[in-house]
Amino acid sequence: MNKFILFYRSSIGKKIIMSLSGLFLCTFLIVHVSANLFLFKQDGGEAYNQVAHFMSTNFVIRTIEIVLFVGILAHMISGVWVWMMNRLSRPVGYDMYRLKDNTKFSSRTPMLSTSAGLVGFFLVSHLTTFWIPTRFGTETMTPYQMVSTAFSDPILSIFYIVSLAFLGFHLKHGFQSGFQTLGLRNQKYKVWIDAVAVIFWLLIPLGFAAIPAYFLFFKS
Numbered sequence: 001m002n003k004f005i006l007f008y009r010s011s012i013g014k015k016i017i018m019s020l021s022g023l024f025l026c027t028f029l030i031v032h033v034s035a036n037l038f039l040f041k042q043d044g045g046e047a048y049n050q051v052a053h054f055m056s057t058n059f060v061i062r063t064i065e066i067v068l069f070v071g072i073l074a075h076m077i078s079g080v081w082v083w084m085m086n087r088l089s090r091p092v093g094y095d096m097y098r099l100k101d102n103t104k105f106s107s108r109t110p111m112l113s114t115s116a117g118l119v120g121f122f123l124v125s126h127l128t129t130f131w132i133p134t135r136f137g138t139e140t141m142t143p144y145q146m147v148s149t150a151f152s153d154p155i156l157s158i159f160y161i162v163s164l165a166f167l168g169f170h171l172k173h174g175f176q177s178g179f180q181t182l183g184l185r186n187q188k189y190k191v192w193i194d195a196v197a198v199i200f201w202l203l204i205p206l207g208f209a210a211i212p213a214y215f216l217f218f219k220s
């Protein structure tokens with residue numbers, strides 16, 4: 001049998017795929033939040049529209065987008081599988097209140113899986129609101145108008161801010177677990193990994209959350 005299939009069929013194979021795809025998705029978030037920060041430029045959305053146009057028409061970016069969706073699927077499928085295996089091997093469930101006493105990967109699974117479910121729900125809603133109309137619809141608004149109109153709705157803006165808090169929560173535990181699975185979160189690198197993790201679980205979600213807050217409170 002193909003070596004990759006054998007590797008993927010093993011538990012550790014799925015955990016490694018989940019870690020690598022999760023870390024790859026983190027790099028996407030850097031690009032996405034950086035592009036979105038152009039929304040703050042006081043030029044009526046001109047710069048953001050140019051960036052959005054470049055991102056949606058550039059051949060290299062469109063190809064990377066396919067890799068991105070493969071990464072999202074690989075991460076979700078492996079995640080659901082690992083979650084199910086953990087449930088089957090420990091049907092009585094975890095003691096949610098003693099998680100600090102036990103920092104093994106398996107003990108963090110309830111936090112990771114709960115936040116993963118909410119982030120997954122957010123992602124489906126996000127792609128339906130922004131990505132599908134831009135790519136496949138007959139959208140007549142510019143990308144800037146689309147974002148500003150969407151976030152003039154307080155319910156959507158609050159949904160985004162709450163979801164981004166869950167994203168931060170998911171990344172806090174996921175980022176560290178990813179490196180732990182890869183065997184890199186040892187004494188030597190732990191302090192560095194935890195420092196870089198702050199960018200992902202705190203700064204990036206804050207950068208995203210600032211967007212709905214800005215349109216809701218300052219632009220409507």
Ligand code: HEM
Nearest residue numbers: 032036052055056126130131134143147160208209211212
């Ligand atoms: C308030 C913050 C956000 C805004 C304003 C925003 C805006 C957008 C827009 C306008 C698009 C369509 C771009 C296009 O195809 O031209 C898009 C796509 C996408 N967004 Fe977001 N986004 C935000 C947060 C997030 C977060 C937190 C995630 C992940 C957890 C995410 C994941 C994606 C993905 C996977 C796509 C489709 C791939 C792509 O076209 O880049 N977004 N977003």
